[in-house]
Amino acid sequence: MIEVFERQHAAELPDLPHTRLRLYLLATYILFIVYVSLSPFSHWKDLGLSFHDVLVAPLLQTYTWFDALVNVLAYLPLGLLLGLILRAYLGTGWSVVLALLGGAALSSMMEFTQLFLPSRTSSNLDLLTNVGGTLGGALLAVSIAPRIWFAYHLARVRYSLFGHGNDFGLALIALWVFAQINPSLPMLGNVFISQVVRKPFLPPPPDVFNWLESAAVMLNLLMLGSLLLMLLRERRHAVIGVVLLLCAVSLTKFVAAAALLKSWALFLWLNSEAMLGIASGLLLLAAALLLPLRGVRGLAWFSCAAYLLLTHWVLDDSAPSSAMPLYQWRYLHLLNYNGLTQTVALVFPFLLLAYLWHRRNEQDDAI
Numbered sequence: 001m002i003e004v005f006e007r008q009h010a011a012e013l014p015d016l017p018h019t020r021l022r023l024y025l026l027a028t029y030i031l032f033i034v035y036v037s038l039s040p041f042s043h044w045k046d047l048g049l050s051f052h053d054v055l056v057a058p059l060l061q062t063y064t065w066f067d068a069l070v071n072v073l074a075y076l077p078l079g080l081l082l083g084l085i086l087r088a089y090l091g092t093g094w095s096v097v098l099a100l101l102g103g104a105a106l107s108s109m110m111e112f113t114q115l116f117l118p119s120r121t122s123s124n125l126d127l128l129t130n131v132g133g134t135l136g137g138a139l140l141a142v143s144i145a146p147r148i149w150f151a152y153h154l155a156r157v158r159y160s161l162f163g164h165g166n167d168f169g170l171a172l173i174a175l176w177v178f179a180q181i182n183p184s185l186p187m188l189g190n191v192f193i194s195q196v197v198r199k200p201f202l203p204p205p206p207d208v209f210n211w212l213e214s215a216a217v218m219l220n221l222l223m224l225g226s227l228l229l230m231l232l233r234e235r236r237h238a239v240i241g242v243v244l245l246l247c248a249v250s251l252t253k254f255v256a257a258a259a260l261l262k263s264w265a266l267f268l269w270l271n272s273e274a275m276l277g278i279a280s281g282l283l284l285l286a287a288a289l290l291l292p293l294r295g296v297r298g299l300a301w302f303s304c305a306a307y308l309l310l311t312h313w314v315l316d317d318s319a320p321s322s323a324m325p326l327y328q329w330r331y332l333h334l335l336n337y338n339g340l341t342q343t344v345a346l347v348f349p350f351l352l353l354a355y356l357w358h359r360r361n362e363q364d365d366a367i
Helices: 002-009 018-038 051-056 065-087 092-116 124-144 148-162 167-180 211-231 237-260 272-288 293-314 320-326 332-358
Strands: none
Touching: 018 065, 018 092, 018 167, 018 332, 051 092, 051 124, 065 092, 065 124, 092 124, 167 211, 167 237, 167 332, 211 237, 211 272, 211 293, 211 332, 237 272, 272 293, 293 332
16 A cells, blocks of 8 residues: 555655755764764773673673663664665665664774773673664664655655755754753853852852853854755745744753753753843844845854854853763763763854855755
8 A cells, every 4th residue: 555655646756865864964973973982082092901802791790771771772863864774775674784784883883992992981781782772773764764654745845845955954953953952051052051150049140141142042043043044945934943943942951951950950951041042033033034045144154153253252161071960960971962962062053154155156056
């Protein structure tokens, strides 16, 4: 039945580059895994350990359920993306096998490299749980790839909203969302929350409100909004898209804060500077609907340049470790996650500038 439906509607579906967005996401996610696995990238030395000794070591040494869960969930998206990309060219069996081999190879390289980092621990159980997560993602990929809602309806919705191409721009949106879901960052901000400044039942220091932080939030939102204005076929949907993304980020931040932060720190990511910046940004974005394409590009260039100026040379960004006392536990995974999200938030404007430079001449160019 599914095959008959797909054949009947194949001619109606535009020829979209289905796998290019997945390739961008896969490359980005591999970089994420490398960052989290090998940070802080310092004090490299040969500890005299053998990778064979790691593989044959007894399992469950100083290991917790949280470690296993994190490793499985970390490699689940990798297996999903690998499976979806391979399934476009190969059968179900080969897609699962090759995705599994890819995840095992990446995990083996990370575990081997960790042998030269005194701050990291190489483990055979890490390798097994990573491979298990990859297998789960690959099986999920081959199960949803032929579904009508995924193979036809989802592609049609994407085409109706964004048209042909624009894969790199959509990948940038996904990257922006990832950078914002860290509950130790203020809403759309890039400065880690300080427990000393925000501790409850103490009078706040004078002049706590920072107009520059509101400006950074506003510019961050304008970067996203101007990108959506360039990607969407109907520009009037840009404000709605930004609001929906803000709601998704807020919900994710709340759930993550409830799971990771101390109870009194549950809403620290939602501050007055962020609220003012969001309101100002939405008003300016609504006004930008009247701009021609050249004006939208100018707004994007200005937002990126001003945001970089504020975050790199004006505002004082705290180190990722300053947010760790806010968490209920002190696993290294969280420190790496904090550093990763801050790095992504800082890199995003540069990637957007590269995208703007590539599309400086024609509207419908796609990287």
